[in-house]
Amino acid sequence: MPTDATRAAADAATEDTRPGATTEDTGSAAATGPGPDRGAAVLALEHLSWSVGGAVIVDDITMDVGEGEFVALIGPNGAGKTSLFNLVTGLTRPTSGTIRLAGTDVTRQAPHRRARLGMGRTFQTSSVFADLGVGANVGLAVQARTGESRRFWRRAAPDGGPEVAAVLDLVRLSHRAGALAGDLSHGDKRKLELALLLARRPRLILLDEPMAGVSAGEIGDLTTVIRDVHREQGCTVLMVEHHMEVLLDMADRLAVMHHGALLAFTDPDSAMADPEVQAAYLGDGA
Numbered sequence: 001m002p003t004d005a006t007r008a009a010a011d012a013a014t015e016d017t018r019p020g021a022t023t024e025d026t027g028s029a030a031a032t033g034p035g036p037d038r039g040a041a042v043l044a045l046e047h048l049s050w051s052v053g054g055a056v057i058v059d060d061i062t063m064d065v066g067e068g069e070f071v072a073l074i075g076p077n078g079a080g081k082t083s084l085f086n087l088v089t090g091l092t093r094p095t096s097g098t099i100r101l102a103g104t105d106v107t108r109q110a111p112h113r114r115a116r117l118g119m120g121r122t123f124q125t126s127s128v129f130a131d132l133g134v135g136a137n138v139g140l141a142v143q144a145r146t147g148e149s150r151r152f153w154r155r156a157a158p159d160g161g162p163e164v165a166a167v168l169d170l171v172r173l174s175h176r177a178g179a180l181a182g183d184l185s186h187g188d189k190r191k192l193e194l195a196l197l198l199a200r201r202p203r204l205i206l207l208d209e210p211m212a213g214v215s216a217g218e219i220g221d222l223t224t225v226i227r228d229v230h231r232e233q234g235c236t237v238l239m240v241e242h243h244m245e246v247l248l249d250m251a252d253r254l255a256v257m258h259h260g261a262l263l264a265f266t267d268p269d270s271a272m273a274d275p276e277v278q279a280a281y282l283g284d285g286a
């Protein structure tokens, strides 16, 4: 039986999302368009390339992330994962190719425009306000979405209100609502960053190595939170991560990059069994 808090959390965290992503194999490294059981593409990359000083960093990537799907972007060090993320979020502009967010061509749009259209990203470095409380951090993110800053400061409930409570519940940080964000452990900071994203109700969540810097003891807990956000809330996720044991259990599909290109784009078991993928990892000593 869902509680008011979980219902509010679902409302806070999902918008135009679809539960029940599939694990169907596309059988292709260049999967274009959603498969028959996959939701409509929230993100579609078409022949995306980025070159710097003659070096091809991202090489003709074509892939999609379906509504409600969890895609993990993996590859050896220097494969181009962060560069691809930067293209997707608009921090860098592609040399060629197209980026569509829910059908809209955002290739030439600035990062804040993409964010307004529903693209939410966490960074490898922490983006929380360390001197503010955990609840206040989430409250600011809610404000940023609703544009009710003055009203918030005049009439805010001491605990930030039901939406803040619901989002904190979703990431299992309710017990830390009153703590200073700067006092959180690395794992809890990552949860708070996720909460800040969820408060903005993105239609696509981009996670850039959420396990980086997180202690071994906290990885399981953080994994559970991310998995719940995806599975229970139906959020669409594209995540870069090096911890394979985390991804195999969580991702619907793995997009494997190597030397800037997409080597495989399929379900985790098939990707890991692919001789080319194995060679790429062994060859780079990863």
Ligand SMILES: Nc1ncnc2c1ncn2[C@@H]1O[C@H](COP(=O)(O)OP(=O)(O)OP(=O)(O)O)[C@@H](O)[C@H]1O
Binding pocket: 052, 057, 075, 076, 077, 078, 079, 080, 081, 082, 083, 084
């Ligand atoms: N602005 C840039 N100018 C020149 N080369 C760049 C630039 N940004 C990235 N590179 C190069 O592009 C390649 C891919 O880098 P990128 O950081 O995207 O890889 P990655 O897969 O995210 O690596 P890691 O797993 O180590 O974070 C690297 O060889 C890097 O040195």
